[in-house]
Amino acid sequence: xxxxxHECPEPDNTERWAVSYLDMITVMMCLxxxxxxxxxxxxxKLAKLRTSLAAGFNSTIQVTNPLKTDGGLGILAGxxxxxxxxxxxxxxxxxxxxxxxxxxxxxxxxxxxxxKNQVEEQLKTAGKEGSLAMRITDKGLVLGMVANDTYFKTxxxxxxxxxxxxxxxxxxxxxxLEESIAxxxxxxxxxxxxxxxxxxxxxxSARAIEVLIALKDDGVPGTKLRSISYGADxxxxxxxGQDAWAFNRRVDIVIMSTAKDSVRALLPDAAKxxxxxxxxxxxxxxxxxxxxxxxxPPEGAQGGSAx
Numbered sequence: 200x201x202x203x204x205h206e207c208p209e210p211d212n213t214e215r216w217a218v219s220y221l222d223m224i225t226v227m228m229c230l231x232x233x234x235x236x237x238x239x240x241x242x243x244k245l246a247k248l249r250t251s252l253a254a255g256f257n258s259t260i261q262v263t264n265p266l267k268t269d270g271g272l273g274i275l276a277g278x279x280x281x282x283x284x285x286x287x288x289x290x291x292x293x294x295x296x297x298x299x300x301x302x303x304x305x306x307x308x309x310x311x312x313x314x315k316n317q318v319e320e321q322l323k324t325a326g327k328e329g330s331l332a333m334r335i336t337d338k339g340l341v342l343g344m345v346a347n348d349t350y351f352k353t354x355x356x357x358x359x360x361x362x363x364x365x366x367x368x369x370x371x372x373x374x375x376l377e378e379s380i381a382x383x384x385x386x387x388x389x390x391x392x393x394x395x396x397x398x399x400x401x402x403x404s405a406r407a408i409e410v411l412i413a414l415k416d417d418g419v420p421g422t423k424l425r426s427i428s429y430g431a432d433x434x435x436x437x438x439x440g441q442d443a444w445a446f447n448r449r450v451d452i453v454i455m456s457t458a459k460d461s462v463r464a465l466l467p468d469a470a471k472x473x474x475x476x477x478x479x480x481x482x483x484x485x486x487x488x489x490x491x492x493x494x495x496p497p498e499g500a501q502g503g504s505a506x
Contacts, residue, residue, distance in 0.1 A: 304465035307458045308473055311340040311466070314454060317372045318342065325368035330361075335470035337463045339378065339456035342369070344410070345449045353448065354391055356405035358413055366410065370417040373452075380419070381453040382407040382426045385433065388447070404428035410450045 315333050322328050332343035344350045350362040358366070373380060384407030386399040396402040407426035415421045431447070456463050 300462050301465055301469070303458065303462045304469040305472070307456055307462060308335055308466050308469035311335050311454065311456065312470065312473055314340055314372065314376070318369050321368050321372060322365070325364065327365050327368055330365045331369075335466055337466055338381075338453050339463075339466075340454040342452040342454070343449060344452065350450070351406055351448050353387075354393075354396070354402065356396075356402060356409050358409045362410075363413060366413050367417055369452075370414060370419060373414060373419045373423075373454075376423070376454060378423075378457055379425065379455045380414075380423050381455055382411045382414075382424060383451040383453060384408075384410075384426065384428045385447050385449050385451070386431045388431045398430065400428050400430040403430050406450050410452070414452075 312335070315335070318331065318333065319328070322330055332341075332345050334341050334343070344362060344365070350359055350365075351357070352359070384403035384405070386403040386406075388399075391399055391402055396405065404426065407428060411424050411426045415424060456466065458466070
């Protein structure tokens with residue numbers, strides 16, 4: 200009978216704790232390296248972040264000196280951590296399409312507002328200050344040609360001399376734009392039926408075309424221009440003391456925003472924030488127009504000077 204070989208028991212490993220200890224030290228070292236790396240704040244990026252957040256949330260963010268913190272890693276006065284700050288700063292370096300849409304809307308509204316300021320300056324130089332009712336909508340910047348029997352006579356599409364002077368004054372700005380320009384024609388709700396204008400759609404279209412031709416003749420490229428007729432179907436309510444007919448006997452020159460639809464929907468609110476007003480949709484503000492003293496013609500009058 201063979202003799203059984205004697206097997207010695209394995210000794211206990213009393214140093215297993217060292218492996219776990221080294222793992223913990225490695226993790227802690229990585230943690231401190233990451234914290235050190237993100238604690239080096241770029242002042243330029245921090246300023247961009249402050250401006251973007253203030254614009255996006257319509258508030259003022261207080262930023263403390265990152266070199267004089269009281270031991271915490273927070274950079275923004277509040278509760279933003281260093282990790283969150285690094286993430287937000289990284290987002291600022293991405294393409295504009297990836298930024299929050301509200302921030303894009305603020306940028307677009309600021310751009311349109313700068314065009315508005317140029318137009319106002321040119322009108323002032325030409326002695327036509329206040330001749331256009333300007334507002335920012337979800338379409339873009341609207342330059343409303345609104346006046347009482349100044350730009351368009353009742354039932355007529357001829358551009359009056361005062362309107363020609365206004366158009367010449369703003370032509371340099373319109374020529375320099377990259378955006379397309381829509382010329383929108385409107386008419387007041389009084390019906391019209393004549394050989395020249397069988398309906399308010401024809402009358403509103405003729406007004407828009409006359410303005411388009413005037414701008415093209417003054418040097419605005421025709422490729423930028425297009426005309427639209429809204430007839431009398433899109434009436435704008437006038438405030439007490441205004442002539443509602445004269446207010447809707449108009450042409451709007453619309454500098455079309457190039458932003459995507461979801462951003463353009465935020466433009467009215469963004470424009471109001473830039474102006475320092477309360478949040479909410481912007482409603483077109485009607486310019487002051489002298490009350491009309493002419494009585495209304497009978498409804499459906501044939502050949503009447505309507506529109």
